[in-house]
Amino acid sequence: MLVVLTGAGAFVYLRVRYALDLRLDEDLTTQSTQLTSAARSGTPLAAAARTGQGEYWQLLDSTNHVLAASPGLPAGSLLTPDQLNRALRQPVRADRGTLLPISPRPLRLYAVPVQPGTAPAAGQPAVTVAAVRRDQRDEALRELIGQLALANLAALAIASLVGYRLARAALAPVECYRSEAARIAAGATGYASPSPPPTTRSPGSAAPSTACSPPRTPRWIGSGSSSTTPAMNCAPR
Numbered sequence: 420m421l422v423v424l425t426g427a428g429a430f431v432y433l434r435v436r437y438a439l440d441l442r443l444d445e446d447l448t449t450q451s452t453q454l455t456s457a458a459r460s461g462t463p464l465a466a467a468a469r470t471g472q473g474e475y476w477q478l479l480d481s482t483n484h485v486l487a488a489s490p491g492l493p494a495g496s497l498l499t500p501d502q503l504n505r506a507l508r509q510p511v512r513a514d515r516g517t518l519l520p521i522s523p524r525p526l527r528l529y530a531v532p533v534q535p536g537t538a539p540a541a542g543q544p545a546v547t548v549a550a551v552r553r554d555q556r557d558e559a560l561r562e563l564i565g566q567l568a569l570a571n572l573a574a575l576a577i578a579s580l581v582g583y584r585l586a587r588a589a590l591a592p593v594e595c596y597r598s599e600a601a602r603i604a605a606g607a608t609g610y611a612s613p614s615p616p617p618t619t620r621s622p623g624s625a626a627p628s629t630a631c632s633p634p635r636t637p638r639w640i641g642s643g644s645s646s647t648t649p650a651m652n653c654a655p656r
Contacts, residue, residue: 420578421571428567435563440527447529451510451549458533458544465489468553473552476524481507481538481545495608497528497548506530506546513567515550518557525553535591 446478450468454476457464464487468476478487483503497515505511511530516522524533529549539545568625 420575424571424574429570430562431567432560436560439559443527443551443553443556444529445526446474446551447512447549448477450551451529451531451547454478454547454549455531455533458547462473464547473554475550477548477550479503479543479546479548480542482541484541486542486544492550497526498530498546498549502530503546506548507532508535514553516553516557518560521557521561525557527551527553527556566598 439656454464454468454656456462457466458478463551463567464476464478468489476490477485477492477497478497479498480486481503483498485494485496496503498513502511502513509532511528513528513530514526514584516525518525527550530546531549532546533539533544548612
């Protein structure tokens with residue numbers, strides 16, 4: 420039961436996270452396309468980039484130095500040295516901050532080389548970085564995790580209660596028989612053994628037993644007659 424609930428919860432979580440990430444990636448792709456086109460044409464990024472609330476950008480050189488950036492970002496580069504080395508060759512997606520514990524400034528980054536396959540000199544535009552905050556996305560996932568955990572616990576509690584009552588109802592007769600057998604084995608009184616049914620005589624069976632009693636003396640025998648042994652009067656019981 421726990422495995423099934425955990426699997427179902429993981430499936431729901433992954434589907435919701437995929438949908439939220441897809442929306443973020445689409446926004447980042449649109450923003451990065453504008454930034455990269457402006458950097459390649461020499462247009463100032465501040466005029467070309469159309470950033471909304473929670474959207475940022477940076478222009479880096481090959482030494483990870485910030486050439487230009489949108490307001491509201493820290494002075495340093497958003498990319499680590501390893502991320503910059505990969506971004507000089509191909510687009511790189513990365514996250515800053517964690518889902519749990521809660522980060523003060525969670526960001527989704529998308530770095531694209533200005534001139535793929537080349538290493539511009541220091542001080543020349545090399546990589547554009549588009550960034551968007553993940554606050555709403557992370558908050559939605561944290562709420563989903565909490566709701567799934569509560570739902571799984573409630574389902575386990577209900578299933579355990581129902582299973583306990585069913586098992587108790589099924590074992591009640593067995594427990595009753597066991598208790599009665601224990602009382603009989605301990606010498607309890609008041610238990611009448613069932614009487615055997617009366618037997619019927621079938622053809623060819625033995626005759627029933629008889630009880631014999633002395634017959635009465637006939638009236639015609641006088642008191643002066645000699646003493647004789649009376650015959651036995653036998654009749655079946």
